[in-house]
Amino acid sequence: MNSAILLVEDDHSLRTVLAEAFARDGHDVTVAADGDEALATLRERRFDLLVLDVMLPGPSGLEILRSVRQHDRATPILLLTARGSEADKVLGLELGADDYVTKPFSLRELRARVRAQLRRRDALHDTPGVSNGGSTARFAIGDADVDLAAYELRRGGTTHRLSPTEAAMLGLLWRERGRVVDRSMFLREVWNGASIGDRTIDTHLLHLRKKLERDPRAPRHLLTVHGVGYRLQVEA
Secondary structure, eight states: OOOEEEEEOSOHHHHHHHHHHHHHTTOEEEEESSHHHHHHHHHHOOOSEEEEESSOSSSOHHHHHHHHHTTOSSSOEEEEEETTOHHHHHHHHHHTOOEEEEESOOHHHHHHHHHHHHHHHHTGGGSTTTSSTTOOSEEEETTEEEETTTTEEEETTEEEEOOHHHHHHHHHHHHTTTSEEEHHHHHHHTSTTOOOOHHHHHHHHHHHHHHHOSSTTSOSSEEEETTTEEEEOSOO
């Protein structure tokens, strides 16, 4: 089934190229040239994936991201960022973005990232830790209750939203609990083999740690195995 993509990009030439590429891949593409047009479009319909340029006339891509995540935790969101805008990348992940691609980028890489996000969205309940091997989408880690299907982690009376990427990473860690999950496994099973930097993985794990741990600076459950990856220790 074709996926519905909203592409928000103010550069006309780039917007045209990307829209044509996504359409050739079989997707139903809607475009917006600025933040106001994007927000108006989002009020009218839902999409399977949002591709947002960060720098836009009107509300920025980050403002759109923040607005969407207030009521929609499940739709994957991929940001297009300018080279060197490290603060925008980190803030975007903190606000709930699932991935980002830095301009200038190769069309092949962007299409691979888009496919990875859509495959994970379509297969959420078949991803490790959700409905594989008899495990469920709900489980407890220490004093935290996790509901992957609802994209929620509840701890200490506070409910934290999980992005689709965070939910997939936590599902994988739960399946492999007690064992080390290295970066190659995250790339293979969460990003479907798409090429991303280690910083993206580490930043997502840092945000998960802030939601999961009482003291993220002294984690008891989501542990770093230096030079290798991460391990989920259920019983601290």
